[in-house]
Amino acid sequence: MTAPAAERTPTGERPDPPPPPQDEPDDPRLAAAALSELRRPVAGRTRLAVALAAVGALAALVPFAGLAALGDLLLADGPLDRPAVVAVAAGLLARGLLLGAALTITHFADVDLQAHLRRRIVRRLGRVPLGWFGEHSSGSVRKAAQNDIAALHHLIAHHAVETTAATVLPLGGLAYLLWLDWRLALLALGTLPLYALAYAWMMRGYREKAARLDAATARISSAVVEFVTGIGVVKTFGRARRAHDAYREAAEEFGNFYADWVRPMLRVEALSSMLISAPVVGLLNLLGAVWFTAQGRVTPVDALTGFLIALVIPTTAVALGFGAQDRRTAAAAALRLRALLDTPELPVAAEPRVPAGGAVEFDDVRFGYGPGSEVLRGVDLDLAPGTVTALVGPSGAGKSTLATLLPRFHDVTGGAVRVGGVDVREVDPEELYRSVGFVLQDVALVHGTVADNIRLGRPDATDDEVVAAARAAQIHDRVLQLPEGYGAVDALLSGGEAQRVAIARALLADTPVLVLDEATAFADPESEAAVQDALSELARGRTLLVIAHRLRTIAGADQIAVLDGGVVVERGAHDDLLALGGKYARMWTAQEGEQR
Structure with missing residues (x-):
């Protein structure tokens, strides 16, 4: 599931509708293959970081179990259980250290991969025919060497670790709730189906509308370039107003189309964001936990544990949505980098000869x-x-x-x-x-x-x-x-x-x-x-x-x-x-x- 792309709020939510996917690869399978090939030099380190992130995410569940044990003791007026306190502290410390180590590994891997790819580009371009540079602008080479490689940063340095942590922690928490009581597990997932339905409604016809938006963007860009580059000519012949009208019409067409697309989604987006927000999830689980406790179906301590873990589970949707968008952007960049690195080299003779003279x-x-x-x-x-x-x-x-x-x-x-x-x-x-x-x-x-x-x-x-x-x-x-x-x-x-x-x-x-x-x-x-x-x-x-x-x-x-x-x-x-x-x-x- 892909979360709408916009600026992240302090709560980690994205309240705005999706932007045009200008980095959407035409062939996802080729893009995925290109991305896999480019990531190969750091694949081993990425797997190590993923393993550390998974263990760190599971370690984050230890404090929940420790708090439950402490809650049982407090309700029974028993003495403070020092091992439970140590378990809470150790779990939090292990989570921080393991996730920190995992991110450190992936960030160093990202730096090494960027240097490796840039060296590959330099070596490849050093062996292509000189005429290639006349057919390809320096801007396209710069985009590949800078922008496209930079687009891989989040995928290499963050995506694997953060997605693993955001997946393992809720899944582990859900398994723990199932062990405590299946009702608590269902309650923790209560708002996710509604969020999924709302998001599916928002994303219907997304590719078609995105293609139309790209075309509208191209038209307005063309109008801007035409207006700016030809302003001297049109002013000389008194046609500045007509040139300005063409730009205004393109801008209005773009604005009207985008508004018509986005306006119906805003209310649904606001509602879907609320469905996985901490207050709504917390309120639902609190009411359910109180009711289950009153019915004698769960203990108060189990109800509190279920409430705390339930606040973690909905973050999976947001984290996975960010990761999916980042992966698509990186895959499109990888496809362009792969095309550049596959540029045919100038053939070199197996047994070169040396010219004699200037004829x-x-x-x-x-x-x-x-x-x-x-x-x-x-x-x-x-x-x-x-x-x-x-x-x-x-x-x-x-x-x-x-x-x-x-x-x-x-x-x-x-x-x-x-x-x-x-x-x-x-x-x-x-x-x-x-x-x-x-x-x-x-x-x-x-x-x-x-x-x-x-x-x-x-x-x-x-x-x-x-x-x-x-x-x-x-x-x-x-x-x-x-x-x-x-x-x-x-x-x-x-x-x-x-x-x-x-x-x-x-x-x-x-x-x-x-x-x-x-x-x-x-x-x-x-x-x-x-x-x-x-x-x-x-x-x-x-x-x-x-x-x-x-x-x-x-x-x-x-x-x-x-x-x-x-x-x-x-x-x-x-x-x-x-x-x-x-x-x-x-x-x-x-x-x-x-x-x-």
């Missing part, structure tokens, strides 16, 4: 991001060592896709990409990245100092080598203007400045082959010349594959390949392609006309 060959290369979506359709292209080859063409022609196959962001679906005469699939990834470097449009500067970011190209580089690379990349003077210089952490740099840091990184790596994907795309006009000078330094003596949209920047390339529709339609030097009068010539004429 690059695209041999009948075919590639698609999925079935029926072939982006490249038989590309043949040779890059001679020490030359510059430029890829140009319309958007969607496959330029960036072809370039990223060289550093093996993805594996070809047909043909081969070779570096130094060796298929890149036969090169160990670490060796490949010592042979092929890349500077992409979207510059990635990691958390750390400027020097740390440049050293990514070669972690063992000296300070002098870092400075030399920065000078060659035309970024040294700008770094010195920062308050901490090369030690500046997370320095605020413009797009062009960040690009030059990436170029310094590539210079320090000193790879014989380099891929440049529109390296001046985000450079501001003032720094574009500096970026171009840095690229000229970077190109010296290397085999370059350059993606360009501004044709003027690659007019001096040794070879220009024009891609269109996933195939090379023209190839040659700038003057030769202009004389050909084909696609490149038309692109050149169009761009030159725009600049006039």
Whole structure:
């Protein structure tokens, strides 16, 4: 039975209706299997903690028996029974120590499991193709590494121990009441059937309504994003009121649906919560105990014992409800973590080979991001060592896709990409990245100092080598203007400045082959010349594959390949392609006309 999820009150009850189950797994069986697999490293410690919790819960029954013995003595005007007093104190102490030890074990297990899972994620993501990161946002990875792992905390650190204690104690208490008198046992359970019926009524159609609520939530989120991101445009064209109306309508739809769903449940929820509250359970059992005693069916001491134990039994419903909700949330998180940990790794050759030289060959290369979506359709292209080859063409022609196959962001679906005469699939990834470097449009500067970011190209580089690379990349003077210089952490740099840091990184790596994907795309006009000078330094003596949209920047390339529709339609030097009068010539004429 699942208790409605809301903030817990001091009495442990949840008076509010259930929230939308946004972490409800689509397939509970797969989710349960994923959760079981992820918990395996700490399963032994969890079982030990459960055993301690069970013994501790049973120890909590000892004070009830001790109090009953003391009650018998007091009613008989007998002397105080010291063993009974010791039993009461020992039972309370044992319960506290055993449950405390169990929770300590599970909390340490939780910390170890979180570290273990994060290490697994790091190891897995360190072996996936680089192209995977372009298809998956950093937010989804962060959610898995932080939120989803954190969602396992309550299940690992609390659920097993608390659920065991909340189950064993009432069951043990019920068994004890059955031993005393079966009437007391039935009386202790008196309100639970009514609570179960009320809860079943509240939860009817829950999944269907929850799905509708998720859809309404998605619509209001979409309306918010649309309103915020497009506010400049709609205000410019005087349509702000209409955009606001769309948001208001989505919000009203959400509010009306949720209110219609929740309103009928509030009265029933209040009633069901009262049915398992201490005052109601206590009053029912007190009246019943008085009546049974008056009828001579039970002794006063047994009636008092039944009353005390009855106050414990209804808490099972609340505790198990919390545990069920926590388990569903954790199972959904486990399913997402399992999917991340099952991400296919980049295949590594059993006997890796080492490239010899900087020659690059695209041999009948075919590639698609999925079935029926072939982006490249038989590309043949040779890059001679020490030359510059430029890829140009319309958007969607496959330029960036072809370039990223060289550093093996993805594996070809047909043909081969070779570096130094060796298929890149036969090169160990670490060796490949010592042979092929890349500077992409979207510059990635990691958390750390400027020097740390440049050293990514070669972690063992000296300070002098870092400075030399920065000078060659035309970024040294700008770094010195920062308050901490090369030690500046997370320095605020413009797009062009960040690009030059990436170029310094590539210079320090000193790879014989380099891929440049529109390296001046985000450079501001003032720094574009500096970026171009840095690229000229970077190109010296290397085999370059350059993606360009501004044709003027690659007019001096040794070879220009024009891609269109996933195939090379023209190839040659700038003057030769202009004389050909084909696609490149038309692109050149169009761009030159725009600049006039």
